[in-house]
Amino acid sequence: MQDILNRTSVRRFLDRKIEPEKLKQILQAGFAAPSAKNTQPWEFLIVQNRETLAKMATFSPYAGPIGRAALGMLVCADTNCNPFIDYCEQDCAAATENMLIAAKKLGIGSCWIGVYPNSERVEPIRQYFSLPQNIVPLWMIAFGYPAETPKVKNKWNDAKIHYEKF
Ligand SMILES: Cc1cc2nc3c(=O)[nH]c(=O)nc-3n(C[C@H](O)[C@H](O)[C@H](O)COP(=O)(O)O)c2cc1C
Helix, strand or coil: CHHHHHCCECCCECCCCCCHHHHHHHHHHHHCCCCHHHCCCEEEEEECCHHHHHHHCCCCCCCHHHHHCCEEEEEEEECCCCCCHHHHHHHHHHHHHHHHHHHHHCCCEEEEEECCCCHHHHHHHHHHCCCCCCEEEEEEEEEECECCCCCCCCCCCHHHCCCCCC
16 A cells, blocks of 8 residues: 555666566566456557667657666557457556556656657657557556655545545
């Protein structure tokens, strides 16, 4: 519970590699997510090459953290698993949140970087990674050992909780 409550986005990282065993645990957390009809439409493209990470940082004006990360992940949906992209997105978001929490538990910071549905981001990524038509790049995740400790935001909001009726 503390890892959920204390997770923050981390955008600055140490020059330290993520151990393969830790990456495996993060991926295990992703694969453990629920998905509509258990279709598991996710594809995880893992990047540690510095040149490729620098390129990924150019795909969005807000993608700076991926260029500083030890490891970048492109989370994609496979619409052959579920033709409804909205469901794919929900499934992949569940997998992503699991991975962010698992990373936090392992002492690794992370930042979710939005891509889909902005076509100015989707199309260059699709081309760069030669993605087939059924594979939709949804977002990227920057992972790395934190070089900063952002303050935890208090997001609790009584006004957003509704009992029995809205
Ligand atoms: C769908 C989505 C897209 C996001 N895109 C970006 C982004 O492009 N760049 C970035 O630095 N942070 C991005 N974030 C991180 C949010 O800015 C961050 O989660 C939010 O400000 C709350 O802060 P916290 O994660 O520290 O609690 C994104 C988060 C989500 C869920």
